[in-house]
Amino acid sequence: MLLPEFEFHEPTTMPEACEIMGRLREKARPLAGGTDLIVNMKKKLVRPEHVVSLAKIGDLQGIVRENGFLKIGACVTAAEIAGSDAVEKTFRALAEGARVLGSPLIRNLASIAGNVVSARPAADLPPALMVYGARAILVKTSGERSVDLNDFFKGPGKTVMEPDEILTRIIIEIPQGCYGDSYIKLGVRQTLEISLVNVAAFISLDNPDGPMNKARIVLGSVGPTPIRALSAEEVLRGQSPTDGLFARAGEAAAGDARPIDDFRGSAEYRRDMVAVLTRRALNAALDRARSR
């Protein structure tokens, strides 16, 4: 399987990378891990004339805790996220998402930026990021902006990004107090699986025995983009957590889902599984909130 010809660029600074993307726009694609881009180029789904590697830009590496935020560089791999103590301690759902992405070999290459920018409806990291209200930092020569990932996805493979923008990092505010989080991926095998349904849940309690002051649920693989289950969140807000309440939230989430029938599974099955997995993810999040 041959790669089409292209020109390779390897900027070492962001201003240099922005200059290249600003000049070449649609003709160029940034390259981080390559596990989506290279495959899509081999399959001739995309044909960039220029590929701009981000690997040599130091600013795009590393996971840093700073001023109450966790900042994850664009080129940080799924394996690095899965193995990060900072992520494991503060963002369990994200660690769980990173651990089930692709295969061990893919996780050593695949980047957080790529998993977000590719905007696949079944991607593992977007729901696990959206559930914490994570934001993407998009940079171009004329400036930078910060976009809530809840407003980032527009459809399969489509995002709000301009052709000359580069996603440089994901930032997540570290939650305070008594919170719990969880990510569940449903598939028929454990590796290299495109999920049938995935669910990320986040809840925050007033105190270990108290009511929920925050609840967020994000569903993946059951719509053209990952979606917030807003009516499920409505069921939960301000209430005391019980399994019965979580079951009702699961039913509400099933109503929020917009699944399709395809060869992986029927819409009906997916919708039923949204209810089951939402309840499970909430129970797991509650256990973690109470033991925090």
Add this chain to the structure above:
Amino acid sequence: MKRMIRLTINDKDIEIAVKPNQTLADVIREEIGLTGTKKGCEVGECGTCTVILDGKPVNSCLVLAVQADGKNILTIEGLETAQGLHPIQEAFVEKGAVQCGFCTSGMILSAKSLLDRNPDAGEKEIRAAISGNLCRCTGYQKIVEAIASVKDRRPVS
């Protein structure tokens, strides 16, 4: 336009001119001539092209050769020493874990990477570590037994 890259493969420094659209798998096989690295699906699903890149196993069919500039790469050919086969290779032979052999290079490199990190890995960890490597002879049981049977699990450089 070709670019010069420098990389270390199996402890040997190599300088070579590559085209941007050549993958690391292609360059290893066709330019450097190390054909122990296989090409199966070419889209990162089968693991037959596994090499260890700066200490981590990756699908070399998804890495551009130009990105390997300055990197350290271990292929299956780098495991054997003057003392003979690597203990994992010995174990594969002992346990009959090689059937058609196409997945074997990748299996052994994924196994090596696991045992270097975790010499006490049990069956669960072994199965997880080779989960990106497909064996279409479906000989997984013998492969898992071979990896579990490796006696001398200290890293051999």
